[in-house]
Amino acid sequence: EVQVVESGGGLVQPGGSLRLSCEVSGFTFSDYWMSWVRQAPGKGLEWVASIKPDGSEEYYVDSVKGRFTISRDNAKKSLYLQMNSLRADDTAVYYCVGSSWDCWGQGTLVTVSS
Amino acid sequence: EIVLTQSPDTLSLSPGERATLSCRASQSVSSYLAWYQQRPGQAPRLLIYDASTRATGIPARFSGSGSGTDFTLTVSSLEPEDFAIYYCQQRSNWPLTFGGGTKVEIK
Numbered sequence: 001e002v003q004v005v006e007s008g009g010g011l012v013q014p015g016g017s018l019r020l021s022c023e024v025s026g027f028t029f030s031d032y033w034m035s036w037v038r039q040a041p042g043k044g045l046e047w048v049a050s051i052k053p054d055g056s057e058e059y060y061v062d063s064v065k066g067r068f069t070i071s072r073d074n075a076k077k078s079l080y081l082q083m084n085s086l087r088a089d090d091t092a093v094y095y096c097v098g099s100s101w102d103c104w105g106q107g108t109l110v111t112v113s114s
Numbered sequence: 115e116i117v118l119t120q121s122p123d124t125l126s127l128s129p130g131e132r133a134t135l136s137c138r139a140s141q142s143v144s145s146y147l148a149w150y151q152q153r154p155g156q157a158p159r160l161l162i163y164d165a166s167t168r169a170t171g172i173p174a175r176f177s178g179s180g181s182g183t184d185f186t187l188t189v190s191s192l193e194p195e196d197f198a199i200y201y202c203q204q205r206s207n208w209p210l211t212f213g214g215g216t217k218v219e220i221k
Contacts (some may be wrong), residue, residue, distance in 0.1 A: 029147075031174060035210075039156075045150070045158060045201050047210040080204045095157055102169050105156040 002026030002103050006096045009108030016086050020108060022079040022096030030054075030074040032099050036081050038092035039107070048094070049081065064090075086112045116140055116204050118213035123174075126221040133189040135216045137202035142182045146206035149178055149187045153198045161200075162187065192218070 008020040020036070035050040049060045049070040058070050069082040079096055093107040117140040127133055128129060137147065145165040150158040160169040162178035175190040189196055197220050202213040 009142075015164075044215045045203075047212065050210070061209050091119075097130040100160075101163065101203075102160040104159070106157055 001047065002099070004096050004098060004103050004105035004109045006094065006105040006108040009094065013085055014087060015113050016112070017082070017084045018086065018110060020081040020083065020094055020096075021108070022078045022105060024079070024096075024098055026031060027099045028076040029072075029098070033077045034070075034072060035101075036070060036079075037078070037095045037097055037098045038090075038110075039095070040089070040092045043092075044088045046092075055077055055097070086110075088112050090097070115209055116143060116207055116211050118202050118204055118211055120216045121201075122212035122216060123214075124217045124219060126219050127192055128221045129159060129192050129194055131192055133187075133192055133218055135187040135200055135218075137180075137185040137187070139183045139185075139204060143204040143206035145181050146204060147178075148179070148187050148203045148205065149176075150200050150201045150203065151196075152201065153195075158201065164170050185188070189218075 003025045006022045012018050017049045036048040038046050038048050051058050051070045055072050071080045089110050093109050094107040095107045120137045121136045147165045151161050151163040152158040152191045160173050161176050166178045177188045179186050199215045201215050
């Protein structure tokens with residue numbers, strides 16, 4: 001059975017940092033691109049970042065470039081999102097997505113507010 | 115950036131009716147288009163990839179068509195669990211982008 005479990009969300013002040021984690025089981029993690037997608041309250045889906053299976057390439061939406069870093073540990077079957085200089089408009093549920101975009105976690109809520 | 119425009123914003127239909135959803139890309143995405151369903155309080159679920167291939171476990175009443183810039187998701191006969199929001203996504207170019215969504219609601 002495939003499981004994708006995110007953690008690390010919470011309330012953070014503007015300008016602060018947070019690190020999201022995602023643990024995967026049930027598919028060969030090291031074979032697949034992994035991604036983060038977010039959804040602001042009441043809004044649609046927004047792709048945030050993706051990373052190649054071996055970690056050698058990363059891609060980001062413009063609004064997070066220079067502030068967010070995606071990384072992975074294939075030995076631990078884990079994906080990460082380091083988020084720095086957080087802003088109010090980063091408030092969203094963050095989903096970890098893997099395999100061929102058919103494996104989604106339940107999401108972790110990040111709230112940026114003073 | 116490739117912009118995806120979905121229409122209509124809302125579709126009001128009854129169970130058993132046919133739903134036709136549209137997704138238009140601002141430039142060609144070839145066949146690198148996917149469709150997702152999101153029910154309230156749930157994560158999105160992949161329905162269709164490569165424009166017309168059903169994902170594992172997706173019922174045959176869901177079908178996708180199109181290529182280039184114009185795509186369609188069809189639900190042949192709506193079941194109660196199909197009332198949800200549907201998003202298209204292009205995977206042709208970085209940055210990956212999603213459409214704004216179409217809500218299929220019960221009439």
